[in-house]
Amino acid sequence: MQASIGSRVMALARRCFVAYLLLSTVPFPLHLIPVVDGWMIEARRPWLVVVEWVGREVLGASAVPRNSGSGDAMYYYVSALCIAVVAVVVALVWPRLAGTRARSSRVLDRSRAYMCLYLGSYLLVYGWNKLIPTQMPIPGPDRVIVPYGDSSPMGLLWTFMGASAGYQMLTGLVEVVSGSLLFWRRTWLLGGLLSLLAMSNVVALNFCYGVPVKLFSAHLLVIALFIVAPDLGRLVDLLWHNRPVVPRAIDPHPIARRGWWWAARLSKIGLYLIVSISGIVVGGRYLMSKGRLAQPGPLHGVFRVVSFSRDGVTELPDAVRWVRVGINEIGIGAIQRADGSSERFKLKIQEDGRRMVWQRIGEDTSFSMFYPLLDSGEFRLAGSFEAGWTVAILERQDEPPLLTSREFRWIQERPFNR
Numbered sequence: 129m130q131a132s133i134g135s136r137v138m139a140l141a142r143r144c145f146v147a148y149l150l151l152s153t154v155p156f157p158l159h160l161i162p163v164v165d166g167w168m169i170e171a172r173r174p175w176l177v178v179v180e181w182v183g184r185e186v187l188g189a190s191a192v193p194r195n196s197g198s199g200d201a202m203y204y205y206v207s208a209l210c211i212a213v214v215a216v217v218v219a220l221v222w223p224r225l226a227g228t229r230a231r232s233s234r235v236l237d238r239s240r241a242y243m244c245l246y247l248g249s250y251l252l253v254y255g256w257n258k259l260i261p262t263q264m265p266i267p268g269p270d271r272v273i274v275p276y277g278d279s280s281p282m283g284l285l286w287t288f289m290g291a292s293a294g295y296q297m298l299t300g301l302v303e304v305v306s307g308s309l310l311f312w313r314r315t316w317l318l319g320g321l322l323s324l325l326a327m328s329n330v331v332a333l334n335f336c337y338g339v340p341v342k343l344f345s346a347h348l349l350v351i352a353l354f355i356v357a358p359d360l361g362r363l364v365d366l367l368w369h370n371r372p373v374v375p376r377a378i379d380p381h382p383i384a385r386r387g388w389w390w391a392a393r394l395s396k397i398g399l400y401l402i403v404s405i406s407g408i409v410v411g412g413r414y415l416m417s418k419g420r421l422a423q424p425g426p427l428h429g430v431f432r433v434v435s436f437s438r439d440g441v442t443e444l445p446d447a448v449r450w451v452r453v454g455i456n457e458i459g460i461g462a463i464q465r466a467d468g469s470s471e472r473f474k475l476k477i478q479e480d481g482r483r484m485v486w487q488r489i490g491e492d493t494s495f496s497m498f499y500p501l502l503d504s505g506e507f508r509l510a511g512s513f514e515a516g517w518t519v520a521i522l523e524r525q526d527e528p529p530l531l532t533s534r535e536f537r538w539i540q541e542r543p544f545n546r
Contacts, residue, residue: 143219144212146239149354151211151218152347153246157399160249179207198340205343234381240355244310245396247323247351249403251307254330256407258300262414264290269430269454270462272529274470285337291531293420302326310355311400313378320355327352418458427477427499427507428457430529431522434506438516450520453509461486484509 159168176193183191183206191206222232257263264286271287279287289296303326309319327349334342356363358376365371383389415421433450436442446466454462461475461484476485482501487494497511497518509520530546 140219143222144215145354146236147218147222148212148215149243149347149351150239151215152208153242156246157249160253160399160403175207179203179210182206182210199344200340200342208343237381240316240358241313243351244316244319244355245399247348247355248307248310248319249399250348251303251310251323251326252400252403253407255300255303255305255307256404256411258296259304260408260411260415261290261293261296261300262411262419264296265418265458266290266293266420267529267531268456268458268460269428270456270460270472270475271454272531273430273452273454273462273464274472275468278470281337282339285333285339287531299326299329308400311396316355317359320352320359324349324352324356425457426501427455430454430525432525434521434523436518436520438513438518440517448514452525453520453522484511486513 155168155171158164179193180191180203183189183202187206187209189202189206191203193203194201254263267287267290271283274283276284302322306319306322306326309315310323311319327345331342331345331349333339334345362373362376366373383392431453433452436444436450438444438448447469449466450463451466452464454464455475455477456462457477459475459477460472462470462472464470472489474487474489476487477483478485482499484497484499485494486497495511495513497509497513499507499509501507506521506523509518509522511518534544
């Protein structure tokens, strides 16, 4: 009797787990298709209302979705809780919907196939962003003038990954290969094992360096475990007990109708091509326009502050006076003050009006400054900044930073660790 109850509880837990994974991936793959993604945003509005209501009325928390770039906002955790509740309901009615054990086995197999496509697609998305090194750009002028101690843990991670294009491309290659293997049943297990290794590294970096994609990356890691789980017993027998293993059927529940089989196969190939080609095209364009292969503009670089005044006063405290300015034309700027402190800003350069808009990262505060070029090759920044009229004369600093200029060397007589 106890064994029967235990088996039923385990079966219910497995159904809850699978239902949660399926519900958390909806509406994949529609949101990855360029034209359909806009429709999906409108279709999700009722769900946004439900999550916001649960957060406000049940949890007493603000679960309003914000376009902040963070995947760890309160909305996503409340949404995960709501999905878990729905998954329990689905798990309870699953036996009535699935019917026989054979049909339930077919549902699990199809769920595994769906998860392989889901995980494979996102590994391709992130993998191409690294293989074409654009996710972590080369440390620009805004980074090299900021001391390590003033960087956030995430900023430090982006800096060390971006400093080595080769290492970033290697991690991208692993993700692209593992994602590609997940698209074909014959290589599910190999792709699952590689993705398990890749996602373990990604999750560790996200948790240890405070990257706000912890919830999403943890979901991808769990999906990788779900894909590998049916073969864990065979792997233990082969790798630990050194026993021969019986091969599994590649497709235990094949699609009976030939037309549906071809439709599924062509859809899978189309999804692979859409995700891969869009990643290559978008990454290549960014690499040429703003990335490592782009030609820097006249404002891109590190500048020494020749003179500085605020409201006409030149004798200012070190905490106020600027000594260096870093301008990265991809849209980030940094200011280093005489007391050694530094601060990074979002930067909008409006060339037609010779104007720069500096916005503090994580805040709505912004400052508008004009930059007329001077005959001597210098340029002048002037505008209202931190409640005072600020004027700074900037001169380009031509020495390249050591972090990005030191070349690879096979032979080193002693360590060069600075």
